[in-house]
Amino acid sequence: MTASMTSRVAGAPPAWLAWLPVLLGLAVLYLPTWWDLAHGLWLADEQAHGPLILLVSLYLAWQQRAAFAADSDVPSPAAAGHTRPVLGWGVLLFGLLAYALGRSQEILLFEVGSQIPVLFGVLLITLGGPAVRRLWFPVLFLAFMVPLPGFVVDGLTGPLKQFVSAAASNILHGVGYPVARSGVILTIGAYQLLVADACSGLHSIFSLSALGLLYMHLMRHTGVLRNALLLASIVPIAVAANVVRVILLILITYHFGDAAGQGFAHDFTGMVLFMVGLLAMMGFDVLLGAVAFRNRPRSESGSTR
Template identity: 60%
Template structure:
């Protein structure tokens, strides 16, 4: 008797799989090869290292809302919902086929969103789509930035970071000069490379910032909007700190220290600093825009 009672929660959690296993199986057949390619490709780069984290977080958010998949809680979708669902599913499958066959990762990875959304509308309806909207939206951060966006933003960002780092360190008394995006400090020269532009760190920090807002469920609209608007400036400021730290490491400890382990560690510190700035800003805004008590629904 106790054994059956202990198994009941597990059986309840797995109940949705009885109905959803064909959909889950289809998604696995489509996207496991994609994840395998990513795991042996761009997920090993500094620019896309956040990809696995985004995937795990999205799966966790879906698991939290698993009650919407239980048959007893589901209403049959309307004809309109099914029509929109089939259209989204067809569009997503076409995007996947094009991306997979032509090795276009933007289409291949991005197709997850319309495919999953279409499957939800066909089988459950808008109720599940509304419940899982953030998990689906969060998958956007798995998609690599288009090349033309990277090319257009990287140059100006490197230039601004170089100028600010030079001015701050020069004001602090360091013998630093700049030529384009090359900083000369003492006997050393440092090139502010594309990875130091901060574009990808802005992208990943935006993902973590929006996730933080979603989990915290702030009731103050002004507080949420200010934090959202501050994410990119915070990421930019954190990247300036990273570049200045690397310049100081190189100046005091030598070129090998600046390009070795401490270079990679500075990238980790960049992300931590950005998150700390975000948390501090949220804490300060809490005194100005406190959360309102949520209205409690009567049972």
């Protein structure tokens, strides 16, 4: 009997073959979407983070590939037809309807956003709740691929531009630079700079929020308060980083001319923005860890006499 069982297991097809129909279905749905994004929206600076979000999500899902292995405790895709959880089918149907509406009417919010309910529905149907608990972050991380609706962009861009321009001018005026502000127009020396929509920082906040959540996921802190404070710090840090970027552009324009401020330096300060944001979050995390360790009771410190 042992030899027969060994032979049957040895001759069994690879586990990934059971997932081939699911993967083919997802490819039919979303490869055209990704192709259109790669040749359209992702070419814009504001959405250049899209392919990185996709790659990170795929990598994180690959790290949890053990969740896809069929065993005695987790139903395989082939056996899913016997269970067909109602919740999973409901979520999948909702996602497919959103995809059909978005694809047919060219509404990227629905088309790209449908990936999340479709994937959650597939996971619930095929593997159940345990797989969803292991793969929830890679799936939800795809939300940062979804382009913001126009009314959200329009509603947030104006106040952000006002805040960024006011903060930058106040800081530079405070350290002695001849800067004046009229709305979102900054005058420094002989130059006038307009804080345009692209410089409002809305999309930078979106990208830095994704980076911050990924950092929190990778650090895997167990303290609820520490995670809550880190989460609450993401948007303020992103806004502050964008203020730093605008200040750098103003200073480059003032000292080296308008051409310098609009050339390579404009793109370079974008990289600086992400460096400042990430370093600020890491520094805040270290500070939280140091405070937590300092306030930890002596009995928990592990020291003995």
